Amino acid sequence: MIVILIKKFMGNTARLELDGKVYEFPVVTGSENEKAIDITKLRDTTGYITFDDGYANTGSCVSNITFIDGEKGVLRYRGIPIEELAEKSTFVETAYLLIYGHLPTKKELQNFSNLLTQNQFLHEDMKYHFEGFSAGAHPMAILSAMINASSCFYPGLMLGRPFPERFDIHAARLISQVRTIAAFSYRKSRGLPIIYPKKTLKYTANFLHMMFSDVYEDYELKPEVVHALDLIFLLHADHEQNCSTSTVRMVASSQANLFACAAAGVCALWGPLHGGANQAVIKMLEEIREAGDDGSKFISEVKSKTSGKRLMGFGHRIYKNYDPRAKIIKKVCDDLLKTLNRVDPLLDIAKKLEETALKDSYFIERRLYPNVDFYSGIIMRAVGIPTEMFTVIFAIGRTPGWIANFKEIMDNPKCRIYRPRQIYNGKTVNHYMPIEERGE
Ligand code: ACO
Numbered sequence: 542m543i544v545i546l547i548k549k550f551m552g553n554t555a556r557l558e559l560d561g562k563v564y565e566f567p568v569v570t571g572s573e574n575e576k577a578i579d580i581t582k583l584r585d586t587t588g589y590i591t592f593d594d595g596y597a598n599t600g601s602c603v604s605n606i607t608f609i610d611g612e613k614g615v616l617r618y619r620g621i622p623i624e625e626l627a628e629k630s631t632f633v634e635t636a637y638l639l640i641y642g643h644l645p646t647k648k649e650l651q652n653f654s655n656l657l658t659q660n661q662f663l664h665e666d667m668k669y670h671f672e673g674f675s676a677g678a679h680p681m682a683i684l685s686a687m688i689n690a691s692s693c694f695y696p697g698l699m700l701g702r703p704f705p706e707r708f709d710i711h712a713a714r715l716i717s718q719v720r721t722i723a724a725f726s727y728r729k730s731r732g733l734p735i736i737y738p739k740k741t742l743k744y745t746a747n748f749l750h751m752m753f754s755d756v757y758e759d760y761e762l763k764p765e766v767v768h769a770l771d772l773i774f775l776l777h778a779d780h781e782q783n784c785s786t787s788t789v790r791m792v793a794s795s796q797a798n799l800f801a802c803a804a805a806g807v808c809a810l811w812g813p814l815h816g817g818a819n820q821a822v823i824k825m826l827e828e829i830r831e832a833g834d835d836g837s838k839f840i841s842e843v844k845s846k847t848s849g850k851r852l853m854g855f856g857h858r859i860y861k862n863y864d865p866r867a868k869i870i871k872k873v874c875d876d877l878l879k880t881l882n883r884v885d886p887l888l889d890i891a892k893k894l895e896e897t898a899l900k901d902s903y904f905i906e907r908r909l910y911p912n913v914d915f916y917s918g919i920i921m922r923a924v925g926i927p928t929e930m931f932t933v934i935f936a937i938g939r940t941p942g943w944i945a946n947f948k949e950i951m952d953n954p955k956c957r958i959y960r961p962r963q964i965y966n967g968k969t970v971n972h973y974m975p976i977e978e979r980g981e
């Protein structure tokens with residue numbers, strides 16, 4: 542019989558009773574007083590492993606990058622509250638903060654900016670790769686394939702741990718090129734000619750230039766639009782051990798190169814339960830509008846569970862409170878639509894859904910609140926970004942976080958390859974049967 546009697550903290554150890562024997566395991570405490578039981582020796586000492594489907598209680602690493610308190614709705618990059626960064630910083634400065642661990646001095650920021658500009662052009666031969674995709678291909682598929690393909694042009698990337706000078710260049714190249722590839726993917730998916738980046742434009746303005754310069758007549762880079770998109774990038778820049786970042790770390794633990802890790806991150810981000818949720822939110826809002834519903838019928842369907850529908854943009858594995866990014870985005874969304882003098886009926890439906898859900902016992906009991914994706918899509922629509930590009934925007938924003946996590950793995954010579962175990966529940970030993978004996 543197995544009795545898990547005590548898992549309480551006894552000073553710096555936790556005691557676990559298994560089959561009548563007591564084992565002690567060290568307790569690890571983080572800088573924000575988060576506690577974990579270090580079970581790295583569990584299997585060696587007891588023969589057991591832990592079972593944690595979906596890793597909800599598994600600390601897969603010790604990290605210094607991002608802190609989240611999901612109960613209180615707190616998010617900090619390198620200790621700095623997201624609200625302060627959203628108000629005072631820019632995406633590029635925040636990217637530096639995440640990757641290098643401190644806010645840059647003027648000189649550091651200038652050097653970083655120069656590196657981004659110097660590395661923003663793709664190798665000319667990459668254009669042939671773009672030609673291989675059909676018009677209509679999903680830009681996330683193009684993005685992941687092209688990030689991987691672009692690694693072929695930088696042989697230095699493949700030389701094991703790329704430190705330290707090479708890392709700076711590769712990191713800047715990835716941040717810069719992910720944006721160039723993203724814009725090219727959009728142009729390709731619409732069958733439009735590619736627009737090259739301009740050296741005189743800053744990061745986010747340059748992205749909008751590459752996307753739209755010739756799409757709208759007299760396209761004007763409005764500062765409010767540039768600011769709103771820059772803020773979306775910043776708010777997505779990192780979020781500790783989410784699905785895509787864990788994927789990046791997983792791949793990095795085998796010491797694959799930075800671009801291969803980022804391409805894997807893009808694939809993990811793509812799904813509707815993760816980065817694809819922003820696209821799913823707009824689809825949901827459009828369906829509600831087309832059905833002539835104000836959201837009430839949809840909420841009933843979600844609650845009934847038989848429809849298989851979820852309120853997209855709601856709920857989070859970590860936040861059991863309002864996602865602090867959603868608060869910031871909601872305000873920016875309101876401000877931007879006002880500035881642009883734009884009315885979006887989807888915003889009204891979203892607000893109604895939020896209001897209804899936050900008062901409803903189904904959502905209250907499960908502690909489901911709006912997450913970052915609930916309002917971000919409405920901002921992106923206002924900026925002119927097509928729905929299929931929403932997750933790509935998320936990927937551009939998340940790139941510095943992936944790089945920071947990659948760096949943390951590479952900086953740690955003791956990092957072991959990530960290799961979880963499983964509980965096997967399939968057939969026990971079973972023998973090969975010749976095909977003639979298998980029946981019809
Ligand atoms: N709508 C309706 N019910 C929900 C929702 C939702 N959005 N999210 C969770 N629930 C319900 C589940 O049905 C479950 O109910 P039950 O206890 O009756 O079975 C309960 O809440 C717990 O849900 P889980 O799926 O176990 O929660 P988990 O932590 O695994 O999932 C997730 C988190 C994937 C974000 C989930 O809330 C979800 O699917 N949300 C919608 C998609 C979304 O917005 N994703 C973006 C996340 S943020 C990001 O990646 C940037």
